[in-house]
Structure formats: C-alpha cells, structure tokens
Amino acid sequence: MEKIKCGVLGATGVVGQNYIRLLENHPWFQVVDVAASPQSAGKKYFDAVSDKWQMNRSVPEGVRDLIVRDVADTKAIPTDVKFYFSAMEMPKRDEEAAMEFEYAKLGYPVVSNSSANRSVDDVPMLIPEINADHINIIPIQQKNRGITKGGFVAVKPNCSIQSFMTPVFALMKAGFPIEKLIITTLQAVSGAGYPGVPSLDIVDNLVPFIGGEEAKTEKEPMKIFGKIGEKGIILFDQIKIGATCTRVPISDGHMASVSIKFKEKIPTEEQILKIWADFRGVPQELDLPFAPKQPIIYQKQENRPQPKKDRDNDKGMAVTVGRLRKDPVFDVKFIGLSHNTVRGAAGGGILNAELLKAKGFIK
Amino acid sequence: MEKIKCGVLGATGVVGQNYIRLLENHPWFQVVDVAASPQSAGKKYFDAVSDKWQMNRSVPEGVRDLIVRDVADTKAIPTDVKFYFSAMEMPKRDEEAAMEFEYAKLGYPVVSNSSANRSVDDVPMLIPEINADHINIIPIQQKNRGITKGGFVAVKPNCSIQSFMTPVFALMKAGFPIEKLIITTLQAVSGAGYPGVPSLDIVDNLVPFIGGEEAKTEKEPMKIFGKIGEKGIILFDQIKIGATCTRVPISDGHMASVSIKFKEKIPTEEQILKIWADFRGVPQELDLPFAPKQPIIYQKQENRPQPKKDRDNDKGMAVTVGRLRKDPVFDVKFIGLSHNTVRGAAGGGILNAELLKAKGFIK
Amino acid sequence: MEKIKCGVLGATGVVGQNYIRLLENHPWFQVVDVAASPQSAGKKYFDAVSDKWQMNRSVPEGVRDLIVRDVADTKAIPTDVKFYFSAMEMPKRDEEAAMEFEYAKLGYPVVSNSSANRSVDDVPMLIPEINADHINIIPIQQKNRGITKGGFVAVKPNCSIQSFMTPVFALMKAGFPIEKLIITTLQAVSGAGYPGVPSLDIVDNLVPFIGGEEAKTEKEPMKIFGKIGEKGIILFDQIKIGATCTRVPISDGHMASVSIKFKEKIPTEEQILKIWADFRGVPQELDLPFAPKQPIIYQKQENRPQPKKDRDNDKGMAVTVGRLRKDPVFDVKFIGLSHNTVRGAAGGGILNAELLKAKGFIK
C-alpha cells in the first residue's frame, strides 16, 4: 500500500517535533510538507529545528532535508499532500483557529492538537476510545461553513484529561453513571512546550497553577461526553468536575488523583477492575496502528502507576491506572497516568487521523 | 533566665538532627542529653552523626561533644534534664510507645514526634493553634497510668496534615462548620527520613503512595478536633476526609490541594481571606518563641504557594495558602503548604514544648 | 536458527532486570533460567521481582513464570542452559568471584557485569570495539584453572569509563598515542543500583564521591588497553589517568568531561572528527545484533551531548561525543556520554556474549 502524504503545520515546535518523531516509519502516513513561521521558512527542516530539537532520537532522514514552508503560504503546498496535522502555537488563538479553517476550505482535513478550535460547536474533539462517533459532525461542519472539497477540522482535547477520561468513561459505559469528580493533576514540564516553564520555577519546586488548565479540565469532558445535534455537539451536563492542576519537576507524564461519586449504583472494586480490563473502543476494534491493545492497564502494586515506569506503556498510548480504593467522602478513588506528549499530544492526534482514515474522512 | 535543660531521644536520626539544629540558641531550652540506639551509644554526638548529618549547617558547638547515651539506659540520664523530645524511629512501634511511657513514668515530660502514641486516647496530639486546651488531658493520662512524678507523653500529628489543618480550623472556629474535605497531598522526600525514598524511585518520577499516610491524614484530624472526655480525647465525627498522598521529587515542603464542602453557610471568598488574615491561636497570644506571628499567610499571586519560595515563611513555622477559588463540585478549593521538617516535625514539637512550659507542665 | 538458552545470575537486582528486559526478543539468546538469593528462590520471577521492578516496561511474558533458582543450587540448573550472564550483587566480593568460577568449572561461560573478577589477570575485561582480541586469554584462563568443560569468566568494565574509552581508543588506534587524561564524570543515580542513593542525598544536590569509582576509572583502562601475556593480561602503562567521579540528580546516563594530552603528534580537530566518524570495531565488522552501527556519534550543536537527548542513541549502545575544542592546558577536551544501564551494564554484557558466540566461545 502506498502511504498517504501528509504535512505538519507548526512543525518546528515541540508538539510538531513529536509528530515528526512519531510519524517516522508510520505504516499509513508519510510527512512530505513541514510548515512553520516565516522565521523558519526557506530553511531545511534540520537547520530550522536543530537548536531546539527536544526529542531523544535524531531528526528522521526523510524529513531532515524538507524545506520549511511558511504556514501562511498556502500556494506553495505540495500537490500530493492529502491532509495536515496542526501543531501550531500562534501568539493569537483566533488567528490560529482561522488558519486551520483556511486549510480546511482548501480541501485539507486538519487533525489538530491546538486548543484554538476545541470549543467550537461543530468541531469534533476526539478521544477515539470514547467518542469516535463524533466524527459524524464533520458533514455538518462542512455544511455550516460551506466547505466543499472534503476539508474539515478535527481536534484532540487537552493533555490534562487523558489520564482519567477513558477509565471514567469505561465505568459510565458499563452502566454506572457518574455524578461528581474531584481531581488533582500532577503534570510534567513537557506539557508546557519550549521554552515553557523556567527551571528556576520548577527545580526543587512545585507550581500549583497552570494557566487555563483547570477550566479545560472541567469543561472539555462535557463536549467529549456530548451528543451530535443538528448544528453541533450538544454538551453533556450530567457530571460536575472540580479540578486542581499542578506542575511538578518530572520530564514526561501527567498523573491524576481522582475521586468519583456515582449517580446511582456503586460498582464493587472487582466490577471496576473487570470493566477496565475488558474495556475496548473503536480504535481497538479497527486495530488502528497507534491504538493501544489494552487501553486501560491496571497496575496492582500499591505504589503504581508511576510516570517513569508507566508512561511508556504500549508505546505511550495506554492509560495506566492503579490504587483503586474506597473514598471516605465520595465512593471510590484511583490514580490515572498517561504520557502527555504521546497519548496527550502527537500520538493522540495520529490516532485521530488513523480513525478518520479508517472511516473514509481522510483518503 | 536560666535555660531549661532537655534531651533528645533518637537524636541521631533526621528528625533528631532537626531538633538539634532548631534548638541551637533556643531562648528557653538547652540540649544536654542525646540518646540513641546502642550502636551510637558511647560515641561523641559529632562522630555518631557525621556520616548521616543532613542539615545545611554544622553540628552545633554545644552538642558536638556530648556522649550519646543508649536510650534504654535510663540510669545514665543526667540529673539536670527536665524533659525530653522524642524523635525515636524504632523498628517496632509498640516498643517505641512503651519507651516513651517509661520516660514519662520516671517523671519526664516527653514531647514526641513519633506516631507510636498518637492514637492513644489519653495522649494529647497537639497543633497549638487549634487544640492547645488538649493539654488538660495530661492529668487524666497521669491518673490513668499511675504516673506520679510529673511525667507524661504529648505528641504532634503527622506532617501531611499541617498544610491544611490550621486554615480549615480557622473557618470552623469562625462559624462555618465543614462537612467534607477531599485532599491530595504532594509531599517532599525529607518526609520519609533517611535513607528513606531510594532516588531510583523519585528522580524524574512521582510515587502516588506513602505507606499509612492516607489513613493518618483522614483520621488524625478527628482527634485534634475532638474534645476532652473523662478518660481521654473523644474523637470529632462531623467531618469526612478523603485523602490521596503522593511523593514528589522536591527536598522540603508538603503541599495540599484541598476541596471543602461546608455543612451550613458558605463563607464568601472575602470572608475566608479575612478569617485567615485575622486568625491567631494560643501560641500567638502567649507569644511563644517558635510561634509564627501570622499563622496563616495568604499569597495573592495565582501561582503560589510554592515549596521553594514559601516553605521557609516565618522560619518554616507558618502555613502558607493560596489559590482560594470556587469549586464546581464542593464549595471552595485552595492550596496549602507547610515545611514538613520544621512545622511538620521538630519545629512543631518545639512549639508544643513551649506551650507546655508556658502552661506549667514543663518546669 | 534455534536460540541459545541462557540464564541470568542475580536476576532480581536492577542489572539483572535490565538483562531480562534487553534480552526479550533477542535474536540469538533466550533466558530460561533465573537465579538469585535464597530469599527469592522458589518464587515465580514475577512475584520475586514485582515490588522492586524498575524497568519502564512489563516483565517479559517468557520470564514471568520462571521459578527463581537459588544461585548456589547448581544441581538444579536446567539441562538446556548453555551460558550465564552474571549480575550478582553479593555482600562479599570474594564469594561472588568464587561463585562465577564455580559456574565456569561446571562448563558454563559466565559473561559478567560484576566487578569481582575484573582485576584478575586471566579474565578478559571487554569493550568489544577496543579489545575483542582479549577473548584469546580464555584458553589460558582455562588452563590456569583446570577448567575442562568449556566454561570461563569474561567481564565488562565499570560503567564510568564507557563514555570516554572508545573515543580515546579511536584516536590511539589512528596513530595518535595519548599521554595523559584528566576526567570528571557526572553519573546518574541508576548507576548505584537499588535502593542505591537515598533521595535525601541527591534531590537538589550533588555528591562529589562514589565509593571505589575513581580507582576503577583510573585503573581499568590499563587492562583494556593491555596485551595478552603468557599467564594473563599485561597492563598498559603508557597513559596516566586522573579521575573525579560525581553523582548527579538524573535518572540515566553517565557524562564525562575529558582533557587529553597527546604523547607525540596532536591531531587537528578535523582529523579527530574524521577518526571518530570512521571508527568501526569488531562488533561492527561482525554485525552483532547489539552493536551500534555508528559506535561514536558526534553531535555538532554546542550544547550536546545531553543525557536526556543522547543516552538512547542506537538503542543506548552508542557513545555520543561533542564539544571537541582546544584545551589551554592539555591539547584537546571533549564531552562523552553513554547510557550507564545499557552500554554501561546489561547491554554491554550482551554485546560481549554476542562476540563470544560469534567467535565460538559460546556454542
């Protein structure tokens, strides 16, 4: 099978670098276009990125010599590109949102990592194990916006919610609706991009605040758990979430301390463990290349999950949980963990693209 | 005024070292006896401790040359010692508990940092800003146990609860009873003593488990908020606490993410800030040497409190809070911080001793 | 081709765990026997190791259910085992040395990670890119010791020297003999095993001392650069090395700051870069499975090599160098880096075994 040619918008930032790294040797997709800001445009990708390359492996051979294109210069898009990953980090969010739709109107599916279009009603925000069906909002999006050539924008949610959303959804899906969640996250520095958090703020220190993160953590699940309406996604309103988001001095991995209050029945610990062990979603059914085989891995040792030991489970795409126990205030509590730059960023975007390909939205 | 002579049981461990460090130049107390295990007994304190000395200042002059006494050899207690700080870390908790009472029966007040006697009904567990009146259980303890020479055991609670207890109590005291607390702590490695946490477990890592810590965090407040009964402290039963305790890679400082559900009225943010700003306890009224002038310091910047910048506030004895905000699930949430080896350990013990001295229990 | 069955002595320690991890899916070797101390003996490997498992991936399927054998119980050795990796960490070094030879006398090649037999004259200490020919001491060893069944002991050197030995040797081999080396190492905590370095000693701290490490760093190169004599390896005596070894708060990767004084001619920077770029050793000629394709990788960016970005180069088996520049005191200086638990421990041992297999010493 010939690989589908794709491009990366914002290819020189940290998330863009992760896309480049993770797409090396991807069985379906091949990066042939790298776009970035005017400062990088015209340089070879290797030269544009070498001073700020953060990955623990070299710039892939097939991408080193690509000439970086100005993201605004859409006339220079190579003719064989079929879709784009967006990892743009523009200073102005509304320009970023508009740029993604500019590409969509040109006929390109845009699989985005950006927060700019996340709250837009007719843009699906996907965790494929949970709401793969939300891709069906795409025709509505195209109709709403007069997009005629097959383009669209689809996004992934914030990295802070990845470590608890699938375990929570698995319980809901199994017939145990949830009423309330109180969550405290411990998030790695890589979540803030580069240069991101100054080391003076985090070496031997904790920062109990990440701008905008708590609001995203409390609101984005409502869209993901929502339903498709006539004009867009209708938000779910049956769960209350209270979140505290903190930054901690580790390189990768976001952890969440989660307390759950069920709405009706309370599952036993054995039931929960079985629900998590048995849970599979659309990516697993479709056997997508980046889909973790076991989407929710439960670690029985009492001191797990731990970022260093569990973030790379199933190539960084699985959510690892542990410490399931009774909560004296709510019903149960547990610890969730996911790899923020893989599952929570570029890896999640790639899984979204794979879903869209499998379902015919990317051709 | 001549200083009161005291001793430290378990003087060579990390908590013991903190007592030695913090008592240097104490205006009321002077260390004249250092006791430890048989391995250290007979050595000069400096020699016994030098390989494992963890403090960021030298062994104080007045203690360097004291000969370490075997803690079990009570016949060798210097005659001028009036009371003891206990920082013992015996392998068996019941032996440790018994040893403290052995000293009490010999007539020595034992101001303990250990958990061994914390759950004993007639032993006061003190945070002097909250329950200074619990020292009045001491005559009952003496009677219960036939202690006739003025000895007793008084303890301080676990370090994990110090960063939220005073702020929570201040609200209760001001007329806003609390129904539920959900708490996640982020605790420094110094809380585990020495050698404590292996670096392989915590460099670039988090450990979402600390043995016994969550149970202590959920239960010890009930005793501190309790009342004196005929035979011992009667536990408070009007608050439910759910705690998750995690270990993070910082040197010092325990942080708590706290969500509060009030029982009746909900104070406004302005009210809470005023309650915290105005709060004073018995240590402040008595102007005890180790009492923080402002027991609860509120930091207005949105990214505070932070361990590196706030743990040393008022010599490590203040609790610093911040990020007071509405909780979509409960009523309000905030972040609390305290220095675990000062306020949460030796400094807290010294404040207890100062209270007991001021109230005539240590003479 | 059927895989050669092997075992791991000391399989439950951190180095043993690394062997188990790295040998999963090895093309030539298969672990069928795991031996450890009496405390672990009789348990399934998974149960024996789960509380202290430090790897960032699960215990491999093929090893989980192996029953741990007491390392001293040689009668229970499975009949199909052809050779052993030794990762023992016995309290007494001489017992460990003797145990390795006990296995050798039973006919087993022992490929060791231990320091116990490193200074023994007739035991080869191998970095296969440098002194692959030292395996020819094995017949002398067997003769010296009356080993008749094909067993022997071969060792790898200390992890602290891996980041500079190959780059230094490449220059020597290219005709630029070296007279003096002054080296300061910055070594990761994983080098100390588990529990190893207490976190209180290394969180926000450096320790400028590692017991025995400087002596190893100064002496082991003399054996590796040595020649085979009639009875054993004759030490090289043409280089003086002065080493300072420090422990730093990172998880993995040993870095070395190296100053070189040449004995005769001084190569230009261009010559050095070319020598390093072109250098290949026996493992590359034999195309051994664990051999890095490019044994010495030069990073041109001025702030490299860095542990987080370069330790995993070529699966952790390459040495990465950078910052080649003139030294105002000696001739040139550079920075070297290698992965201490891969190239510097289990990965290095596996490469040794591959060499011994390719050369017919393991069958």
Place this chain on the structure above:
Amino acid sequence: MEKIKCGVLGATGVVGQNYIRLLENHPWFQVVDVAASPQSAGKKYFDAVSDKWQMNRSVPEGVRDLIVRDVADTKAIPTDVKFYFSAMEMPKRDEEAAMEFEYAKLGYPVVSNSSANRSVDDVPMLIPEINADHINIIPIQQKNRGITKGGFVAVKPNCSIQSFMTPVFALMKAGFPIEKLIITTLQAVSGAGYPGVPSLDIVDNLVPFIGGEEAKTEKEPMKIFGKIGEKGIILFDQIKIGATCTRVPISDGHMASVSIKFKEKIPTEEQILKIWADFRGVPQELDLPFAPKQPIIYQKQENRPQPKKDRDNDKGMAVTVGRLRKDPVFDVKFIGLSHNTVRGAAGGGILNAELLKAKGFIK
C-alpha cells in the same frame, strides 16, 4: 551610626532581588533607590517585581513601596544616595558598560555584578580575600576617564570561579606557585537568571555548555591575580587554566572539580589543610559584616562538599572544599563549592562595597 544610603540598578532582576534580600537589615547600608527598565519605572517595587520574585522570603518592608526609577533617568536620582549596586542585565553589553560609567561620572561609586566592565583594564575585579589592593586602581581609573566627583566602577568576577579561586590563591600566597589548573564546574540553574534555563533542558538532564562561561573561567583569574600598572591591571601570566562548565539540575550552588599542577614545590596534604585552615584575607582582618569568619572551610567527610548541605555555610559567603587527594596526572585534586547567588553574586558585591567603605572609597 547612620546608614549609608544606596541604590540598586537593575533591581527587578534575580540578582537585583538578591541585593534587595541580602541588604535587608544590613548594618551599614540602606536601599533607598531602585532603578530598572522603563517597563518597571513608575511602579511600586513590590508591584514591579511580584510576578517574578524568586526569593524565599518576602519583599522587605523598607523597599516594597519605593517607586521604581528608570535607570536612564539620572535626573531623578534621590539626593541622599551615596553609591550604587549594579545588577543590570541589558540586552547590549556595551550600553550596560556605558551606563555604569555614566553613573560613575555623576559621582557615584558603582559596585557592579555585571560582566560588561570586567575586562576593562582600569576597573578592579575584586575578590576581597585575594586582591583587595586592586582598589588602588580607582584613582588611575578616575584620572584616565576624567572622573572628578569621586565616582568609579568596581566589579566582581563570574560566579563560576568563586569555588576555586580562594583555595588556589591561599596555596600560592603560602609559597606554592601553581602552573596549571584543569577544572570542570557543575553549576546550578539559578546562575542563569530568570527565565534562564528552560526546564525541558534541565529536568532529568545535564547541559555541558554555558555560553561564554569557560572563557570567563579561564581568563578572569589572570586579572584577579594581576598587579596594578600605570594605566591599569597587568594580567598575571604564570598559570594556565583549562575549564569545562556544565549546568546541572540543582537550585543553588556551583561546584568545581579541580586538578592542580604546582610550578615548584608540592605541598603535602597536611600543609594544604593547614594553609586553608589558617587562611585569612583583608575582609577578615577588617571584620567586614559580610566577611565569612573562616573563608575556606574544609569538610573531612569523603562525600563533601555538597550543594544542599554546604552552600549556606557562613550565610553563603564561605567557600567549602573537600576531597583533597593526590592526582595521578597533576599533583593534587579537590572539590570546591560556593553559593552562586550569594558569594558568587549579590553577597560578593556587598562584600566589595564593604571593603570600599572601609577603605574610604565609599563615604
């Protein structure tokens, strides 16, 4: 005695903050003027600095409400200011150098932390224990530049050299001239200011490069060991220094691994220890407030000095050394440590000002 009024140029940066922190309650000096960039000008100091305040104690009362002055607006200088500390961090070094001399020409002694004027011949670069006599270049500087009102510029050297200069000088002064030094430094992140090192570069990582640092480390000692000539300082040329400077993930404290080759006689270890123990300089003779009583503290334990335990020795102003031992290549090697933001920055500047006051250059 009435305190001498002073100001801080660049008062809002990290070094400026350290001056503000360390000058609180200084017995001789009182900060009455804070100057910074136009962005901060006009604000209260507390407001200008609160978002980036990095100190572990609050903004001092006496400085909180000072209105920040634009550093270029010299007409607004308060009339009672007698001298300035300079902690400017201008983008252009030559403008910074010129600005310092602008203040000097207005009659103000400028005690600078900046590197801008360090290499200027007639500007003394002071470590008062070593070259206090270099202040006698000041009249030459004033004459060279037509400064008539008593102003001048005096600087302190780079933080990277503080941990070895005094121990090395003490040996030279005692009659053991030194020929060569090979040095590797391990430097804390606070040395890079704020925002400084991105956390992505240093969490679980080392960076073996600090821009310009090695050149400073190799060259600045030549000026400090130099002599006053007719027009300026004549550089010392009898020592060769080769330096490698690395950044490590600790908050504070610069460590140096040092190898020494003596020119003539080699002192014994006992001699060296005695020389260091007995060493006193001009600050000690003058009993200056910030002078450490024991300028060189030797720690006998084999694993010291360590940043966390030794950086605060004598309020962060002492140099702590350890691990004195034979070097197989040169003669001896040792480890040096100093607090980079105290001794190596603001504390060093304050000691310089105290010296200049004691000697009549500040009145």
